[in-house]
Amino acid sequence: MIRVVLPAHLRTLARVDGEIKLDIEGPVTQRSVLDALEARYPMLRGTIRDHVTLKRRAFIRFFACEQDLSNESPDTLLPDTIATGAEPFLIIGAMAGG
DSSP states (O other): OEEEEOOHHHHHHHTOOSOEEEOOOSOOBHHHHHHHHHHHOGGGTTTSBOTTTOOBOTTEEEEETTEEOTTSOTTSBOOHHHHTTSSOEEEEEOOOOO
16 A cells, blocks of 8 residues: 655645555556555546646656655656655645746
């Protein structure tokens, strides 16, 4: 079971409180987690990654085990602590400006 933490605005859109728990079949990658998340919460399609290219949106960041994985390949395996549910996969809304 994978634990996913969404930013507040996406939790509101998905109508969930707190963490989301997902069962992933096969390798646990960013792609498999996001595919399962969008399958379970179709209202999130297009909010985290582009509808057509499936690339991460500019102001969305992915973190796992205190590491920024945003620029990693979507097919890179996530750390074992994420795959086992010991640590959550964090989806963070980034900010720009100063």
